[in-house]
Amino acid sequence: MAILPVSRPVLVCLLFFVSGSVFVAVSRAQDASQLTLDYYKPTCPTALGIIRSEMECAVRADPRNAAAMIRLHFHDCFVQGCDGSVLLDDTYTVKGEKTAKPNKHSLIGFELVDRIKNKLEAECPGAFSCADLLAVAARDATILVGGPYWDVPLGRKDSKTASPESAHTDIPMPDQGLLTLISKFIAKGLSATDMVALVGKSNINVRSRQDARMVVGSHTVGMARCVNFRKRIHGEYQYTAAANGPISEAHLEKLQADCPLVGSDNNVTAMDYVTPTLFDNSFFQLLVRGEGLLDSDQVMYSSMLAFETGDLVRTYARDAIAFFRQFSDSMVKMGNITNPKGGEVRKNCRYI
Known part of the structure; x- marks a missing residue:
């Protein structure tokens, strides 16, 4: 896999919204073998350029937009496969996943998805799926904050269903132990190696759009809500900071000021x-120092059970290229989790 440099041309962002009826395609079963790199060459050859241009505009305007796309793609793939189900709004016939516990305070970026989809519909009506939009936007988002490039196989269908129940049970949570986290990845056909690369990917906790925590790529650019790290910084993290010296102690003082023992649940701070x-x-270098902000991150290195994951953390802490390569490979592997029930191509990503 080649890691390519990123160009950042000055772009003029023309933002507009259009309304339209839902495009209903014939539902058909799907597996990963149906995904190809040139899937849209005959139907929408300009699609990737449109998505890249919109993402450049969006990330330049607000870096949280990069985090949002990575997070949306991850949460989408862990429920029913990468099928755009995370984008569905509640209707009389469909209960969406947006209000499920792992999503309710973690996902933003739906308006950006709408904007990109509208541009795609204007260029190639009824051609480009919302699930593919998320996969490509997540790749472009990673590049725009300094991460690696990977080719994105395309041809996913948009689901006609959502599963808030699966969102609640299947998506990894910040308070879960190492074995639980590994089991959730294995259940999706992903390994412990994939988990170490991806668990750090993108983690956004928000109460509102204004207090979104920026998370991109790995937790290396993530931010966490106080409620998710309070116990740690007022507990064992204190001993780690004291052992690591003045810089770590100063950071801990700031953490404790931003996240006291009581209140300020929605205050946020960087994981790296x-x-x-x-x-x-x-991010991995901090785990080796014992300074992971979330328990679910630190256990990948410090747990008595972290035989394989601890070695991986040490490897990625020493070798950024190794991390980039594995992250790219794991994102492709995760993106190849398709919904076997198939689906359609939505004109509006919020509605079947």
């Missing part, structure tokens, strides 16, 4: 305080 806005391997 060294390079919080850059996709790099600093």
Whole structure:
């Protein structure tokens, strides 16, 4: 896999919204073998350029938009496969996944998806699926914050159903132990190696759009809500900071000021305080120092059961290229989880 440089041309962002009826395609079964790199060459050859241009505009305007797309793709793939089900709004006939516990305070970016989809519909009506939109936007988002490139196989269908129940049970949570996290990845056909690369991917907890926490690529550019790390920073993290010296102690003092023992649940802070806005391997270096902000991150290195994951954390802490390569491979592997029931191509990503 080649890791390519990123160009950042100055773009003029023309943002508009159009309304339209839902395009209903014939539902058919689907597996990963149906995905191809040139799937849209005959029907929408300009699609990837449209998505890249819109993402450049969006990330330049607000870096949280990169985090949002990575997070949406991850949460989409862990429920029914990568089928755009995470984008569905509640209707009389469909109960969406947006209000499920792992999603309710973690997902933003739906308006950006609408905007990109409207551009695609204007260029190639009824051609490009919402599930593919998320997969491509997540790749472009990663590149735009300094991460690696990977080819995205395309041809996913948009589901005609959603599953808030599966969202609640299948998506990894920040308070879960190592064995639970590994089991959730294995259940999706992903390994412990994939987990170490991806668990750090994108983690957004929000109460509103204004207090979204920026998360991109790995938790290396993520931010966490106080409610998810309070117990740790007022517990064992104190001993780690004292052992690591003045810089760590100063950071801990700031953490405790932002996240006291009582209240301020929605205050947010970076998971990687060294390079919080850059996709790099600093997050893993912090885990080796015992300074992972979330228990679910630190256990990948510090748990008595972290034989394989601990070695991976050490490898990625030493070698950013190794992390980039595995992240790219794991994102492709995750993106190849399709919904076997198939589906349609939505004109509006919010409705079947």
